[in-house]
Amino acid sequence: MPLKHATTLVKSLCARGAVRHARAVFDEMPDRDVVAWTAMLSGYASGGCHREALDVFRRMLAAAVVPNEFTLSSVLTACRGGGGGGGDAASIHAIAVRRGVDHMPYVVNALVDAYASRGGGDGLVDARRLFEALGEGRTAASWTSMIAGYARWGQEITGLQLFLQDDAELSPFACSIAIHACASVGNLYFGQQIHLLSIRKALGANLAVANSLVDMYCMCESILEARRLFDEMPERNLVTWNTIIAGSSRHDPLMAMQLLVDMDLEPNCLTLTSITSACAGLAALKCGQQVHGAILRRNYGDDLKVSNALVDMYSKCGSIFNAKKVFNMIACKDILSWTSMIGGYGMNGYANEAIELFNSMVHAGVPPDHVVFMGLISACSHAGLVDEGWNLFRSMLSEYNIQPNKAIYGCVTNLLAHAGRLSEAFNLIDTMPLTADESVWGALLGACKMHKNVELGRLAARKIIEINPDAVKTYILLANIYAADSKWGEYAVTRRLLRATGSSKEVGMSCIEVTHKMYSFSTADSSSPQVSLADEVLQILVQHMDEAGNDFVVNISRVA
Template identity: 35%
Template sequence: MKKCGYLRNSISKVVLSDKCCFSTQAVQIEEFFKECESINRNPNQNHKSFVKDYCLRKQIGRIDPWFDSYAYTRLFQSCTEKTGLIEGKNIHGHVIKSGSNLDLFAWNTLLNMYSKLGNLMDAEMVFDEMPEKNTATWVPLIQGYAQLGDLNKPLELFRRIHTYGFELNPFAFSTILKVIVDMELLGHVNYIHGCVIKLGFESNAFVGSSLIDGYSANGLIRDAREVFEGILEKDIVSWTGMITAYAESGKGDGALNLFSQMRENGLKPNPFTFTSLLKASTSLEDVELGKSFHAFALKMQNESNYFVGSALVDMYAKCGGIEDARMVFNGFQERDVIVWSFMISRYAWSGEYEEAFGLFFQMWQASVAPNQFSYASFLHACSSLGALELGKQAHGHLVKLEFYSDVFVSSALIDTYAKCGRMDYAELVFSRLPCPNDVSWNSMIVGYVQLGFGEEALRLFQKMHESHVEITQVTFSSILRACACLAAMEQGTQIHSLIAKTHYYYDTPVNNALVDMYAKCGSIRDAWNVFNTMSYHDIVSWNAMINGYSLHGLGPDALELFEKMIETGSKPNHISFVGVLCACSNMGLVSKGREYFHAMTNDYGITPCMEHYSCMVRLLGRSGRLDESMKLIEDMPFEPSVTLWRALLGACVVHKNVNLGKLSAQRVLEMEPNDESAHVLLSNMYAASGRWDDVALIRKTMRKRGVRKEPGLSWIEIQGKVHSFGVDDTSHPEMRRISGMLEWLKRETRKAGYVPDRNVVLHDVEEDQKEQSLWVHSERLAIAFGLVSLPPGCPIRIIKNLRVCLDCHSAIKSMSKVVERQIVVRDMNRFHHFEDGKCSCTDYW
């Protein structure tokens, strides 16, 4: 021990006397002499005389080249791993100053130091100055440029190795293949594979494992398997690489079969093998299989491995065993931010938001600083719970930690503010992003759509398209939903044309959105055309088309499609039955409705929810079975909602059942005292019965409570611009032409047999005034504008915010025959297709 201490002190003095400005001389020299002693270079020489001899030989310039190169090699390695670039440059300067002659290994170590530490300029200078080179010389430069993200230089250097006549060995091939995978230059894998075959390395396990990684990263599992079969002596790395390829491509069965073969060959799994096997269990959603691998990992003492533990947490969480995942997490001896973030994410995305919050705060208490992924999961929990204040606090922390401009975190912030109804905050976050990506744009568009700001969503989509940002499946699905809400069919058709130019033309979710958009915009034929050309229909596809038929009053078509869905083996869900029951309600198919309502529980195990009961109440009530509707409400297993009572109230208005209607209105007003529709429907029912005193009382109550009747509004889209009309609205710039068209329609429809129904005017006014007030209803103004603006024969599509009155329905039937056009009107309940004097609802709505 004393000798070693004397030795270290002596060498330190030599180095310091040579003015070599090292800050870590003792550590470096200690490592150096440990190596010298371990190889017993000169075991019989006295340490003191050895040091003196070194000093003397150094002073006269006679340093042993082997010794000098070896010393510098150790120091360069130390700088690469520990002390850094500045120390490395100092040592390099000492080499130049002392005129030391380095061997090829020392030169390669120096080159590797500069490359690994990111100084490619000095690395190239060293490369150019090297007196000789071998294949290993090129590898550090390839790795260095790859580390800096240079896309062309590594491949160019690889070609130069071959061009300059250097031998391409397995290490060179493995290095360039790793670079190709890391940089996602996967198209070059075949080129490298060709070189490998040409030079006879295709059976090498080292090269084969790298080729397997390259092909699997490209999704070419069959090619990866061919490489695997060609390896003569497969080691655990080769087997694990192929198992990983199967697991990551979602082919869990293939991974399990290969693992069985590996065990038959007598190889023991390593931690990476277990990680891939657990991924396979996750893809198969087989928690019992995952548990068996967990037990195997315990037996092999691999359960404490970081990667195995993370894979266990992922497997249990995704296969529904979040408590088991937490148990594994609690067993971690050292938890870094990645493990914490992973567990928080699992809780947040599995709907256990309170647990996610609790774990996030525990991470802070454990002095582990959250990263952007931790915050993104935390913000997801905030958005799901509508926890605006917590989201604001997280926003403040993100600003302090300088994560504010991170696109991933900012997208989560935008989503949080949007779901909390604060698009102004979301817009502020978005506007400050230096380079928003497709996720950021999509978060804004989805936020606008969810809050009903369809026009803003369309404007932002236009900007996104002009900015050449990649439009994804989420973008198309969301913007089509905006078109559906606005009934903006022209813009929806333009987006459909844009989709046709992309690979999303065959994408099922995008096509589902197209079906929904066309159905809600009034073109059920276009909806069917999209549906009919789809190669695959999921449950969303079937539901979109069934609900589309139902919305358009095409009950028989909706029921026929539902039966066809059953025949194909698709299992209906609760949304399917909402569409079916609505179809029965719209057509008055009472027996069919009852049959489906009972089949839902008896045949498919679906418990009816409030929407199903509302459909049944509307079906029974509209057909005059008010007592049966009331009994159904009384027998419900839960408290009826305001929607249910409102449906019964609407039926009472149609059938003029004042007593039950009054009871229904009372129930509605008990839940929502300022509900405008209940007051209006009750007032209309009293007016239809001639009880004007009760009408006056209702209106007085409405004034007292500040409840105002929603005015009737209608919209029509002409050349991408939406025009709106109110009752007796004279503000439109084309009002003169509209009035002329209305007068012509009034005259021509009377000739066609239309007779005004003055009873629908629920005001105590003169008969002539009643007829005149009918012709200024908003939908008639919109239709008149469509007739003077659209080319002859072009369908006219109108949206109305209230239910179409009986007289307008009768008048529009006559209009469709007079003008020889299809007129489509979407009111608050459904679509009406008027053509040749008839309506698709067959006068039942």
């Protein structure tokens, strides 16, 4: 068979996925030129067989066949993302330099991509150097390789700055990568810049770009802006719906439920996961059970993320029995499964069960993290298990080699202070190796209000106001501490300071589900007839509790 025909055969066999047969033909070829070698190499590379592609390349060099630009582009695709090891990109770079790389723009772009996807400090620096040297020769692919490389290796901001240069060449792909980078670091400012850029370059019509923008606004907690974009989109697919539903399930669960009703596509597993957490946010048990039914009917019951969301939903709805039932059915539990269940026990007052489950988790070989300890220590705090909580806190460093963070210190402060051990709590803050923030001092202040400790309360409030002069809640708490101690002069001063901040505390809303309907209300709300009815019922309950004696009251307040 003539050499040309055999090469064509190798190529077409590779294109059909019959790489092994292609290799058999290739091995039978008596003399192989650079085109034949490249055909075989590219067959491996484009089929994802990076190791084999690099092996063919090495054999080719050993056979003293000189690679051309076709060969080099092909072999570089096998060096991407560490698939064949970054060292190969450098050696191929060296060959390319000897062959006159300046005349091979495709090879330079492939090098930029190989270096950028290898990442690390050197990889990105090397990629950037080549990228800069390209000058006018840069194409949309060069920009995408760079920004994807930066985004992938945690240098999103550097990538975005590069992207915002005037001469950046935008493609929908590059644009959506850039927007995703803004979303993952939560940088609204850059996100808006790229949004403007995408409007100027008429890329907004691209569905992936628009979807990324909706996601970016959700991740930057601009849910209303995300919703506005969503409403304006002429075309929406399942990803669009899932993006806005996932975003609103975190910030506006009622909106997520409404979106599900409006959705004109069949919801999938991801949709229902978000809806489950929306139900958790609303503490809507009936709704959550219906969603659970929908999940089972669609055979999504084995999905790990769905199951974890269900455990969390049942826990937050107070249905710990159902939470445990779902948890027990999870075949391969991950750290989120354990955290949800441990947190579920904790928030429902079952601190001992939470600790027991934590021990099972450690026994199962799952290393605990900060979040698990947050759940555990706050469980102990709610249940008044101060010593247990303290021992868990101590074991973080001594047994699990986890350095407690500020959130943990806040939690332990709360544990001690809540139980009335205010000076120990203060001592902890005073000696902690991190700078106490608003939440840590806030935990102390809250407990000072509860235990009517004016001295420490004043101190904690002063610390918080130093950190954040607009901490409205702090002034109110401090004023209440003074009021409880009949210190009316200081009370008046604090109220005046509060007015001086010029802000008002946003009204806390609560929701409750009664016979399949959701009711929302706030304190001192007299707008709806249901509230006055609820007030009457509450009065009767309080009366019953008084008659039942103090023990009963204590139990109720622990549950509430």
